[in-house]
Amino acid sequence: MSRLSIPLCLCLLFLFSSGVRAFDNAAGTAGSSAGERVPVGGARDNPCTPAKLLDNHDGTFHCGYCWQYGGIVPPYYGAFAEEFEANGVACGIQLVLTRFFEYPSGPLDAYVWSNEAGLPGTVLGVTRGIDPGPVALFPRHSYHDLPIEAVPVDGIFFAGYWADWSQQPCGYFLGEDQDGPGGGQPLTNIAPGIGYPTGWTDVSVIWGPTQAMGIGAWVRAEGTPVDRHSWGRIKSLYDETRR
Numbered sequence: 726m727s728r729l730s731i732p733l734c735l736c737l738l739f740l741f742s743s744g745v746r747a748f749d750n751a752a753g754t755a756g757s758s759a760g761e762r763v764p765v766g767g768a769r770d771n772p773c774t775p776a777k778l779l780d781n782h783d784g785t786f787h788c789g790y791c792w793q794y795g796g797i798v799p800p801y802y803g804a805f806a807e808e809f810e811a812n813g814v815a816c817g818i819q820l821v822l823t824r825f826f827e828y829p830s831g832p833l834d835a836y837v838w839s840n841e842a843g844l845p846g847t848v849l850g851v852t853r854g855i856d857p858g859p860v861a862l863f864p865r866h867s868y869h870d871l872p873i874e875a876v877p878v879d880g881i882f883f884a885g886y887w888a889d890w891s892q893q894p895c896g897y898f899l900g901e902d903q904d905g906p907g908g909g910q911p912l913t914n915i916a917p918g919i920g921y922p923t924g925w926t927d928v929s930v931i932w933g934p935t936q937a938m939g940i941g942a943w944v945r946a947e948g949t950p951v952d953r954h955s956w957g958r959i960k961s962l963y964d965e966t967r968r
Contacts, residue, residue, distance in 0.1 A: 772872035773816035773943055779809045780819065780941035781909030782902035786866045789823045789898025790932055793890035795919055801836060802916035805899050806845050806885030806925070807909055807940040809878075814945045815850070816875045818884055821868055821900035821939025824860040830896040832856050833888040835873045837942075840881035844925040845912065850876035855886075857897070866900045866939065875945075883912070884942040900939030901928070909937030 771778075792803035818835045835852045838845035852873040861867035890896065901911070913931065917923040921931060928935050 770870055771817070771943065772870050773875070773945055776814075776816055776943040776945040778819060778941050778943055779811060781807055781809075781905075781911075781937035782821070782900075782939060783905030783937075785902060785905070786821055786823070786900035786939055787903050789863065789866070789900055790913070790928060790938070791888075791890065791895035791898045792913070792916075793893070793895045795891075796916050797887075797889055797891040798916045799889070801834070801887040802914050803890070804836065804885055804887035804914045805928070805938060805940065806836070806838065806883040806912045806914070807938055807942075808840070808843075808881060808883050808912075809942045809944075810881045811878050811942070811944040812880070813878060813947045814875045815873070815878050815882065815884060815942050816945050817870060817872050817943030818886065819868060819870050819939075819941030819943065820857060820886060821866050822857060822860045822897045823863045823866045823900060824897045825863055825895070828894050828896050830857070830860060831888060831890075831893075833886045835871060835886050836884070837873070837876045837878070838883040838885075840883065843910075845883040845885075845914070849878070849882065850874045860897045863898075870943070877947075878944065882942075885912075885940055887914075901932070901935050902937045902939070903935060905936040911935050911938040 790805070797803040815837050824830070832854045835855055837849045839847040839849055841847070850873065855871050855873075857869045857871065859867070860869075888896070902909070911928045912925050913928050914925050915921045915923055915931075928938065
């Protein structure tokens with residue numbers, strides 16, 4: 726595997742740069758944080774009212790994941806995605822991000838994919854060149870609620886993003902939930918030829934056990950938004966029995 730394509734975990738960066746003691750302190754602080762909401766240029770908490778937010782994490786984030794250099798290949802090798810289930814229109818994405826020192830930030834492309842055998846399939850929609858705004862410095866994690874091109878969804882779909890770090894170090898990292906209640910399907914799209922299985926793979930294969938990532942989907946109801954672990958899911962089943 727090329728040195729340039731090594732997948733990065735922010736906690737490991739702290740280990741290599743600051744020693745084991747600094748790593749332990751940073752991980753402990755980040756693990757107990759629910760994330761810090763910081764101003765994001767032009768964005769709102771709800772980017773497409775009256776949408777509702779679907780997510781799979783428990784609100785605590787420990788480190789952050791990122792691919793750079795050879796791990797990034799257009800159009801979206803090196804992307805991250807989470808699975809959701811809803812009936813309506815996906816019109817926004819929430820990302821929980823953190824950064825390491827003052828590395829340059831950069832835009833991202835937000836994606837919505839169909840479900841094909843439990844993995845992201847056809848691209849249903851892509852919104853390119855989104856500026857996530859100012860990102861919190863690790864061990865803090867900031868929430869970024871971003872409008873995207875509206876995409877109809879019906880059942881299981883995937884939402885996520887791709888950032889082009891092929892020519893520079895990672896400008897920010899995606900927050901990850903190590904010990905939440907589960908229910909997420911945290912995936913990354915691995916580029917060919919870097920020593921890992923190519924294509925969509927659970928992030929746990931690369932970075933170790935992960936329950937969910939800091940990705941949420943804002944869905945505007947045309948019907949009832951469905952979260953498999955929510956009242957929305959129960960109500961949708963009830964509505965179906967009345968048809």
